[in-house]
Amino acid sequence: MGIRISGMASGMDTEKMIKDLMKAQREPVNRLQRSKTSIEWKRDAYRDMNTILADLQNTLKDLRLSSSFNKKTATSENDNVTSARVVGKPTLSSYTVEVLNLAKAGSPPSAEFTTGLTDSKGVIGGADFTIAINKDGVEVPISVLGTDTMEGVLNKINNAKSGVKASFFNNKLVLTSEDGKPFEVKASGSNNLNMGTSTPSTAGTAGTPATFKINGVEYTSKTNSVLFDGIDFTFKQANGGNPVVVNTKTDEDAVFNMIKGFVDKYNAVIDTMNKKISEPKYKGYQPLLDEEKEALPEKTAEKMDNMARSGLLLRDPILTGGLNELRRALSTPLQGTGVNKSFDTLSEIGIGGPPSGKYAYEENGKLYINETKLRESIRTNGEDVLKLFTNYSNETIDRNKKYNESGVAERLYDKLKDVMEKVTKEAGSAGRAFDDSNLSKKLTETDREIDRWEDRLKMIEDRYWKQFTAMERAMSKSQSQGAWFAQMLGQK
Secondary structure, three states: OOOOOOOOOOOOOHHHHHHHHHHHHOHHHHHHHHHHHHHHHHHHHHHHHHHHHHHHHHHHHHHOOHHHHOOEEEEEOOOOOEEEEEOOOOOOOEEEEEEEEOOEOOEOOEEEEEOOOOOOOOEOOOOOEEEEEEEOOEEEEEEEOOOOEHHHHHHHHHOOOOOEEEEEEOOEEEEEEOOOOOOEEEEOOOOOOOOOOEEEOOOOEOOEOEEEEEOOEEEEEOOOEEEEOOEEEEEOOOOOOOOEEEEEEEOHHHHHHHHHHHHHHHHHHHHHHHHHHOOOOOOOOOOOOHHHHHOOOHHHHHHHHHHHHOOOOOOOHHHHHHHHHHHHHHHOOOOOOOOOHHHOOHHHHOEEOOOOOOOHHHHOOOOEEOHHHHHHHHHHOHHHHHHHHHOOOOOOOOHHHHHHHOOHHHHHHHHHHHHHHHHHHHHOOOOOOOOOOHHHHHHHHHHHHHHHHHHHHHHHHHHHHHHHHHHHHHHHHHHHHHHHHHHHHHHO
């Protein structure tokens, strides 16, 4: 950059004049900057749509699985005798349960010592000594210090791997066998835990198992809680000769809530998409440049940017086509072997369009649930409801046949995948700095064009400065010559 002379001879504000001239020259760059912002906004709007579509697709995962519709509940005729709850996949609709004897827990061998201590955190005091625990002829020594607390003693015994565990409650130290085998406790000398030279454990008592019959077959169990064929039975009292019937049925609430959750999510998604593709476009509003934002009040600038942002996806073909495909997937009757024609559409199980009325057309494909009808369908035609959502076609050649034989959830899942792939091809994925999407390519080309224009503008600005500098030098030289002539004439 050469020397810049600003108005020294002419008195003009050269810097302001050049700045004003450059404003006109920068207009192509401004247009590119506005275009870049619009492309970024459109890219982000597309990506927002993909986020909500992915959320809807995630909701469909359970609806595609037969296991989601086969959830069961178990009900006992008499909970006071036997209660039941489903934890797996029961294969039968009912079970007869007869409890012959309840299980009684045994008591393991133990040894207890009444100490003079009341606080487990207090120091036991007295002389140091050794505890030896003998089980099956194997003796494990444990050193105890007078400065140990009762908690410290418990930790030493419990970590000694002697097959015995220790606890302390109400001044009593109790040692209990872990494996049911008796043991002997020896102490090396006098101590404040009141342990003698040799203390044998109790023999313990053996427990008695529960004896019961399920569907006429007799079984035993160490506890009164038994897992059988996916059901957790809990025995509470014997009822020999008076079997209790436990019935299983489809968990109507679970299936209903799963379907309702999908319908709510679907309605929210299509509402957002419909608003986006029908959003008005305001002519005359363009993204503001940074200097324009600085010159405006914050709320005004925000409002103008929102107006410029509106309508970027107006009547967008990808989203419009996607919505049409989603509606078609929901309304096309299910076909195939074993399909009940009375339950081959959503409307036949209680899921349909808005009630007929003056403004029904404004719902744009929103789904409504007839709760009574849907619950009745789940309760009495559960298999048909399952097929309507989850049916899978093995067809590999005829695409139309595969589509018609696929359940509603299968169709929607695939169509959402198609729409999201189209959006990704157009706008890329969130979180990725670079991709080969159409809008990313446009942004790259726009950035290159901006860089080319910035180089060109720098050359233009330098030319202006050279021209004005040359003018200032010429005027300065002229003024100097005039002053010299005036001086010469004055001397004569």
